[in-house]
Amino acid sequence: MIDSILYIDPICPKGHVNFNKIHIEALLKISKSVNCVFKEGYAKDIGNTEINVLYEYPVKKSIFDKIKGLGSRIRIIKQMRDISKHVDFRKFEIVILSYYDELSFVFSGYKGGLFLINHNNIAGINSSLIKRFIYKQISKNNHQLVFDSNSWEKLQVYGINDVQIVNHGLIAPYKTIESCFETFKRIRGDSTYTIFMPSSGNVDDVLVKQVVTDINIRLTLEKYNAKIIMNCSAIKGANDSVKFLNRRLSFDEYSTFFCNSDIILIPYPKTYSYRTSGVLMESIANDKRIQMTDIAAFRLYENLVGESSYFNDVIDLRNHMEDLLIEISNNKSFSYEKDALSPNYSFLYKYL
Known part of the structure; x- marks a missing residue:
């Protein structure tokens, strides 16, 4: 078992609640301790009593918020810097960012050795030379996590080899209200x-x-x-x-x-x-x-x-x-075989 994992969501949108739940549960299978960093009040939505909420960062309004694109990045940079002031990454064997974008990461001041979960990143670097250049620089000192083989293969083409595939995972079935x-x-x-x-x-x-x-x-x-x-x-x-x-x-x-x-x-x-x-x-x-x-x-x-x-x-x-x-x-029965889509983080052992 891994002694300690730090799991950070630097934006904590409502749409990530289920994603974070799934991946935290997967990490708890291989670690004695999963320590989390979320925005204030977000942990109650996760609702997992096995995790340790290490820090909750405040989300403050800014005069830049109205500037589309730039405003959100400035806010994310401030939140990421606030996290690094309150949390010592060196105390953990594994540090995972459940979301990041290239430009915010560059100005966050974060050092290397982090595991970075890619959401729309590959699509972005595929269409932007600037983002691709920054992405390659980030990848020299950090580990990229992608959801599928297409993304993995695209990064190989770009000469980025420290890449692992981890399944996106499935939410619990919905209920009728x-x-x-x-x-x-x-x-x-x-x-x-x-x-x-x-x-x-x-x-x-x-x-x-x-x-x-x-x-x-x-x-x-x-x-x-x-x-x-x-x-x-x-x-x-x-x-x-x-x-x-x-x-x-x-x-x-x-x-x-x-x-x-x-x-x-x-x-x-x-x-x-x-x-x-x-x-x-x-x-x-x-x-x-x-x-x-x-x-x-x-x-x-x-x-x-x-x-x-x-x-x-x-x-x-x-x-x-x-x-x-x-x-x-004709009332034909129907269901999917879902086990193969669960995230598996056992590959982290080789990084210890």
Whole structure:
């Protein structure tokens, strides 16, 4: 067992709560002590009594906050510097940053020897020469952790070899919240089946418009009394079998819509690369049938989700959607083999 691990989240967004829970639990399997650094009040969301919350940094408003990009980086740099003033990294065998961006890291004053979890970093350095240069400098003295083999291979191409793959991991399955179920039923109406698009942030807007206006998809939805619910603003010309939420869902609403949908739609663009889709991980964790764009980032999960989960265009989507609706109407049992997606940090032993 590793004597002591320091686990730091220098930003602590709500969207990272489940991710942090999963990875802390994985680290507790190999370490006698996992010491955490979070922002004030964040530890209660993690809710793990086995960890030691070593320090909680304050999040202070700044005049720079209104400056998009720069403002958030200045805040992160201040938080990272505050952490290093209150925590002596040298006391721990392993130090992990659960998030970082290259520019903030350079100005944080952190020394080498840290394990850095990559989220969107690889996509960033793939499109920016400046970020790539900085990333390479950081990698000379630190260890990079990525979620998949595509990211690992890309870093090898860039001559970065101290890289380990650690699975993103799966959240606990969602639950239906009764108070939110009425909202779901009202939006679903008298439809028998529901296809849910949970995210609007990363989607291919052109493809989504094609989906909601395509006559053959409309006819298929009508044939099986199915409805598409999209977590985005209304799109002009959409058919009557598509409903738009037009507002941000609360977490309880989101989990309820997810639990009670039959198919999850993930129409991401070809440019979505070198990162893991949270919606895909949620779909697998909740044993939901999936329709997602046929892109390299998703093909990594082909052995788990099957060939029929991918589509290239609206014709593909309509055909696969009909096949899945037939499966569902026939009450065909369905679940994923999830064990292979759990994060495993046993590779850390070789760094001691």
